[in-house]
Amino acid sequence: MSEELDFLSKAVAKGRLNRRDFLGRAAALGVTATVANSMLANAARAEGPVKGGVLKAGLQGGESSNVLDPALNLSQVTFNFGKAWGELLVDQAVDGSLEYRIAESIGSTPDAKTWTIKVRKDIEFHNGKTVTAEDVVATLERHADEGSKSAALGILAGIESMKASGDEAIVTLKDPNADFPYLMADYHLVIQPNGGKDDPNAGIGAGPYKVSINEPGVRHGGERFANYWQGDKVGHADQIEIIVINDATARTAALQGGQVNMINRVEPKIVDLIKRVPGVTVQPVSGRGFYPFNMFADTAPFDNNDLRMALKLAMDREEMLEKILRGYGSVGNDFPINEAYPLFSNDIEQRTFDPEKAAEFYKKSGHTGSILLRTSDVAFPGAVDAAQLYQQSCAKAGITIEVKREPGDGYWSEVWNKQPFSLSYWGGRPTQDQMYSTAYISTADWNDTRWKRPEFDQMVIAARGELDEAKRKGIYRDMAVMMRDEGGLIVPFFNQYIDASGKGVGGWVSNPAQEMCNGYALSICWLEA
16 A cells, blocks of 8 residues: 555656545545645655746736735735745644744743744845844734734734844733644744834745745746755745736636646636646645635624524525535535634534525514625635525525626725625634634724624633633634624635646645645746756
């Protein structure tokens, strides 16, 4: 068995075998997905990278309003580009463990309130300055400042004080938080000179590529940084380029035609067709991502929980999963956590499609007339079809949904988190605390359902400081049930990330944390000679 899988893993590393087929064979032999992914990572490293060339990605999720400030990263293009030019303290490895990057170590006092981040020596920013503990503290200060509008503000709200001491950044929390190191993996927390306080949009980081092209909504590019702290372990191409291709058909055609070497967001409905294209490898991976329908719980008519419940019960999740994701995912239950998270409770009753009960709640709400739902092709693959399918299931409950298709450019800046009922996507987070703190506590800047409950906030804090796992799991269960029954979130399904790489791309290692190898595809992959 071992020899067979070793052979097959090497074939994947060389781009001669589909990763999905490898995982299927591994499962048939009784090998877990974690072990199989680890074998793929080892095979990619053993095969050895090829240096040189220009590695190009065609990505959905770019807008003309995009900026380089990591605090404001909110879509796929800025996420992936940020991982190329920026560097984090830590990030999430394939197996879910922490991978230390700028941080050499992170340790705490026994009460999990004071955390010491030891900064590696001799890491250099693109401007030649050495990364220091002062830069780390300044970065955290900027993102913790409410005036920054940082998407990481919610997870940093628990910080009481911080200071630099030699090569250490010392952070003291208001309350214990055993998950603190995982919070530092948030992709907005790119370490910048003086924390980015001088110019957050300068694009100066410590990543493997220096920003050379920045044309928002069109393309972004980078040149290999000669003094990258990890040497030649990553950053194999001489140059990288991200071409913004929001249209799914055009993105697929660009990959097939060789104009780009990899793409994100392959639509599930064309996966089988793409698999038959010579040299193209589909790269699906399950994780914590989900595609929600967001209701503003503080805005009429969604401030009525009877109406929110009617809209939840009018969602046919099984049909959505089959027709929109083609099985590349799993059904959701109206809270943002699935079995990929530690301490997930699998005994919460699954909500099902019930048009009769939905009609009862709708009548009880007293609402009449149509309800406007906004969607766009860039919300997630199949988002327009999903809105129309939901429109049909709601009609069976006597609920009239008006679907408005919004343009892709401007959707994330003008519709998401601005309009009261719209489709979106979330990539998930390393821990439950980080997911809830980023998007669902009352003070979170990215609270895109406007559901604000002081009791829920208190439960988040209580779970954060609870070191007994059984008790912590119980709190998380209560939080999930509260959100499921009262929140403004409809989660029809959790999605798989479906990317694709083209002929001659080596080194691909899928990571369930996020799409495109957790954003590192352009850094870890190479073009075979």
